[in-house]
Amino acid sequence: MKKGELVFIPFPDIGHIVPALEMAKNLVARDQRLSISILIMKFLGFQPTSQSYVQSLIASISVERIKVIKLSEAQNVELTSSDPIQFIASFFENIKPHVRNAVKIFTESFPSQPDSPTLASIVIDMFCPTFVDIVDEFGVPYYTVFTCGAGFLKLISHLGNLSTNQNKDIAEYSVRELESLAEVAEQSTIE
Structure with a gap:
């Protein structure tokens, strides 16, 4: 004790x-x-x-x-x-x-x-x-x-996957594309 x-x-x-x-x-x-x-x-x-x-x-x-x-x-x-x-x-x-x-x-x-x-x-x-x-x-x-919400965690995980497993340079994404990815991540987290 x-x-x-x-x-x-x-x-x-x-x-x-x-x-x-x-x-x-x-x-x-x-x-x-x-x-x-x-x-x-x-x-x-x-x-x-x-x-x-x-x-x-x-x-x-x-x-x-x-x-x-x-x-x-x-x-x-x-x-x-x-x-x-x-x-x-x-x-x-x-x-x-x-x-x-x-x-x-x-x-x-x-x-x-x-x-x-x-x-x-x-x-x-x-x-x-x-x-x-x-x-x-x-x-x-x-x-x-990790104090952020589940949707943001999903987005970070997805971006890491794009970078590591699909060899994509996430720095090339526009703000609009990142916002779209964030919406998709948030929806998949809710479901």
Whole structure:
């Protein structure tokens, strides 16, 4: 009956933070031995209305076994890049030491008493794969969470299939063709 601690690392957007908070509430409600810490990264361009919604959701959590840890803002992020992938990669590389430090401080704060929790796992958002390096340092298993809807998951799976199994370059698809594929994926998910 050992106590376990999970650390959630959601992508810093409302569509990822809210599902992480909701999943945490559901998990701790199911098992009294479980506690969860959610690391919230401050993302450049995070909308104030989203921040206030996330703040109200955090304030509504009445469970003591859920902690929300707000990380320091990433420094030296390449803001001049017009490539969104490069911008996000730069953000993650610069926030990585803050994530590592938060997990380290967190695990070192566990008292050495028999009933204290141990780090059981780290739950990483699908869009944060760079943090797998950190998980390896702590020697715990990790889980990847996909917070998007089933229709989008089907579309991503279909695009991967087109690329891998049919050797199609998905970058050549127009926006209209991708929208059409998304509609087909959504309909097949509903059925």
